[in-house]
Amino acid sequence: HMASFRGKQGQTGAIRAVAVIGKENEPLYLETFSPDSKEEDSLSLHYHIHTSLDIVEEKTSTGRKTYANSKETYLGQLFAVEDYSVYGFATNTKMKFIVLVEGVQANSSMRTWIKELHEQYLYATSNPFCELMEDKSGLNTNTFRKRIAQRVAKFNRKSSGRY
Amino acid sequence: YGALVTTMIKDFQDVKIVNQELEKMGFNIGLRLIDEFLAKAGITQCRNLKETAHYIAKVGFKMFLGINAEVSWSTDSRQFSVEFKNNPLIEFVELPERFKDLEYSNLLCGVIRGALHSVNMIVTTALKRSELRGDPLSEIQVTLKEIAAEKVTAEDD
Numbered sequence: 561h562m563a564s565f566r567g568k569q570g571q572t573g574a575i576r577a578v579a580v581i582g583k584e585n586e587p588l589y590l591e592t593f594s595p596d597s598k599e600e601d602s603l604s605l606h607y608h609i610h611t612s613l614d615i616v617e618e619k620t621s622t623g624r625k626t627y628a629n630s631k632e633t634y635l636g637q638l639f640a641v642e643d644y645s646v647y648g649f650a651t652n653t654k655m656k657f658i659v660l661v662e663g664v665q666a667n668s669s670m671r672t673w674i675k676e677l678h679e680q681y682l683y684a685t686s687n688p689f690c691e692l693m694e695d696k697s698g699l700n701t702n703t704f705r706k707r708i709a710q711r712v713a714k715f716n717r718k719s720s721g722r723y
Numbered sequence: 724y725g726a727l728v729t730t731m732i733k734d735f736q737d738v739k740i741v742n743q744e745l746e747k748m749g750f751n752i753g754l755r756l757i758d759e760f761l762a763k764a765g766i767t768q769c770r771n772l773k774e775t776a777h778y779i780a781k782v783g784f785k786m787f788l789g790i791n792a793e794v795s796w797s798t799d800s801r802q803f804s805v806e807f808k809n810n811p812l813i814e815f816v817e818l819p820e821r822f823k824d825l826e827y828s829n830l831l832c833g834v835i836r837g838a839l840h841s842v843n844m845i846v847t848t849a850l851k852r853s854e855l856r857g858d859p860l861s862e863i864q865v866t867l868k869e870i871a872a873e874k875v876t877a878e879d880d
Contacts, residue, residue, distance in 0.1 A: 686815035688725025692732060693819055701817055 573663045573719030575673075575712045576644065577605040580681055580699060583654030585613055589699040593712050605644075609658050612638045612646045616658070620650050634671050640664070649674045657681070665719070673715055680707050724812050728827060742826045746848075749833020750840070757838040760786065768842075772867055775844065776803045779835060779865075788812075801867040804851065805835070808860045818855045826850045832863055843871040 580589040590609065592602045615638040635648040638658075647670045649657045657674050681699070684690075690698035698704070731741045761767065764782050769775040780792040784807060792807035812828050826832075832848035839846050845868045852862040 683815055687817045688729045688815075689817060689819050689822070692729055692822075703817055 573661065573665060574716040575659055575661050577609060577658075577660040578677065578708060578712065579609045579656075579658040580677075580697075581613060581656040581658065582697070585656075588697040589704070589708075591705065591708065593709070593716075605660055608641055608644060608646060608660055611641075612648060612658050612660075613656070615639055615646075616648050616650060616656050619648075620654075634667075634674065636667050636670075637664070647674065649678065651678075655681070669715075673711070676711055677708065680704060680711070724830070725816055728825075732822070732825070738822060738825045742824075742829050745826070745829040746833040746836070749830040749835075750837035751833075752830070753834040753837020753839075754841050756787070756834060757841040760838065772801065772803070775839070776805070776865070779838075780805045780807075783838075795862075797864075799866075802864065804862050804864045806852075806860050806862045808854065810854060810861055813855050816855060823856065826853070827855050828853065828861060828863075835863065835865060839865075843873065845869045845871055 575593060577592045578589070579587060579591075582588050587609075590606065592605045594601050616635060619635050619638070620633060633650050635650060638646045638648045640646070643662055644660050645664050647659045647661065647665070647667075649671075657677050659670065659674060659677070661670070681704075684701065684704040685698045687698050687701075690696055693700070728741070728745070731744060732738070735741050735744065760783055763786060764778065766778065769778060776794045776796075780794045784790055784792040784805070788807075788811055790807055790809050790811065792805050795804045795806055797803065810828060810831075812831070816827065818825065818827065829850055832850055836846055836848045847866045847868060849864045849866075850861070851864045852858040852860060854861050
């Protein structure tokens with residue numbers, strides 16, 4: 561199956577989309593990353609993320625716990641579609657972090673990356689000015705976007721074997 | 724501290740007023756803080772302004788904020804600046820564009836002014852540079868106005 565991956569833009573293993581979803585399943589942050597940003601690509605990526613939410617619901621409602629003392633659930637690979645795999649992580653406050661990657665990735669590297677994403681989310685939402693901003697999620701700041709974009713770029717460089 | 728500042732912004736609606744109120748709050752804190760400081764630092768009096776500056780930056784900031792600060796002097800020997808990085812008050816804080824005139828750490832200016840006031844040094848303080856506004860470090864400028872004479876209050880009778 562791995563052998564049949566073409567890699568749309570010739571780059572396998574790259575993160576193509578990242579989403580942070582709130583507890584009412586409302587999107588708080590949703591960004592797609594393509595070398596040559598194609599509009600229809602963006603839309604289909606958004607669609608896949610949306611689909612993944614149903615799977616997240618399913619997985620979190622069965623009360624599966626990864627660690628004994630933690631209610632945070634790394635959900636692993638949620639599903640695969642076309643050339644992509646979707647990975648998810650949910651907190652016990654029903655925050656969901658979804659990452660869409662080309663190809664299949666090792667769970668350990670995805671878990672590490674999503675953990676970093678979660679950390680950046682915590683930094684951003686700890687900003688006391690969140691509630692005085694237009695977007696109260698605190699995730700619509702240039703700093704948050706920039707940091708996530710940097711981490712996506714770093715991950716993508718590593719996965720394509722280029723440094 | 725962040726919740727305090729944002730609540731004040733919501734209440735006063737005016738950044739200038741918030742700046743003033745933060746300074747006032749700091750002043751009141753400083754008036755009392757000086758006793759704790761002197762006791763813990765084991766000193767009773769500074770001989771000159773240079774010592775004062777040193778104690779504020781090297782001992783005070785470390786004691787109450789856990790950070791190291793530097794003193795820099797202007798050509799006017801009655802004026803010095805306390806320069807510091809990694810101000811714990813601003814951790815996680817991102818100042819939105821519309822609050823760029825907010826002097827977020829102004830409380831610290833008031834604390835210095837209040838503490839010195841309690842030992843009869845009348846100063847003015849100002850937040851000259853701020854990491855929150857993109858400066859490489861934060862700087863509080865302290866200017867000595869006068870050394871007040873010891874006042875005998877009515878209660879002393």
